[in-house]
Amino acid sequence: MPSVYKCTIAGCDARVAFDSRMAALSAGWTLVEIVKRERVVRHTICPSCNPAWIAEACGSRAVAAAGGYAEAGAGIYAIVNALTGKKYIGSSRDVYRRMLRHAKELVFGRHRNTYLQAAWDKYGADVFDFTVVEHVSDVAMLVEREQTILDAADDYYNIMRRVGAVPL
Numbered sequence: 514m515p516s517v518y519k520c521t522i523a524g525c526d527a528r529v530a531f532d533s534r535m536a537a538l539s540a541g542w543t544l545v546e547i548v549k550r551e552r553v554v555r556h557t558i559c560p561s562c563n564p565a566w567i568a569e570a571c572g573s574r575a576v577a578a579a580g581g582y583a584e585a586g587a588g589i590y591a592i593v594n595a596l597t598g599k600k601y602i603g604s605s606r607d608v609y610r611r612m613l614r615h616a617k618e619l620v621f622g623r624h625r626n627t628y629l630q631a632a633w634d635k636y637g638a639d640v641f642d643f644t645v646v647e648h649v650s651d652v653a654m655l656v657e658r659e660q661t662i663l664d665a666a667d668d669y670y671n672i673m674r675r676v677g678a679v680p681l
Contacts, residue, residue, distance in 0.1 A: 518542060520559040527559040588648040589659050592670075594632055596640050601629050601670040604659040606652055612643045629670040 515530040518537050531537040541560030588608040592601040592615060605611035618624040619633045619641075633641065646662060649655055660676040663669065 518557050518559075521557050525559060525561075527561070529559075586648055587650070587652050587655055589646040589655070589662055591644050591646050592629065593642045593644060594636060594640055594670075595642055596636055597632075597668070599632070599668045599670055600666060601626065602646070602659060602663045602666060604649070604655040604676075606655070608645055608648075616643065626670060626672055628672065632670065 515532050516534075516537075517528055517530050520527040529537075529540070529542075531540065531542075537557075543558040586608060587604075587606045589602065589604045590608050590612055591603075592612075594600065601615075603611065603615075615624065619630060620638070622630065622634070624630040624633070647658060649658055656676050663671060663674070663676060
């Protein structure tokens with residue numbers, strides 16, 4: 514029997530029926546549970562509200578560069594701690610979606626970069642700026658450009674000093 518999912522964002526009246534939780538996730542819906550003072554708060558967010566909700570959950574400055582899935586494209590991005598100047602440098606074929614993914618992981622305390630997560634937890638979301646450093650038209654040049662920018666950075670959260678993974 515299908516379950517009806519209603520977006521929990523104020524002002525949104527999106528409702529859709531899905532046969533399973535996986536079908537809802539595959540369709541771009543975000544289903545989250547946040548524990549606040551021993552109480553579970555559940556959010557169901559439709560695909561169109563997703564970027565706005567993440568930006569609100571992250572604070573006013575975080576994800577400002579993404580502007581809710583602005584024009585997608587390949588590029589180099591930075592997550593910059595405005596207090597310390599320390600930054601995380603990354604590259605992606607879709608830089609805006611990647612920044613939003615980082616923001617989600619940081620908000621929910623599940624970022625795989627423990628240094629960046631610890632700084633986020635210590636300083637708070639409003640201290641971090643998400644910025645596009647450079648748009649790259651040739652996807653094959655992403656790793657090379659990221660390495661050049663990382664080499665020029667003096668203080669960074671990146672765990673690996675050498676870029677070698679295929680960009681997400």
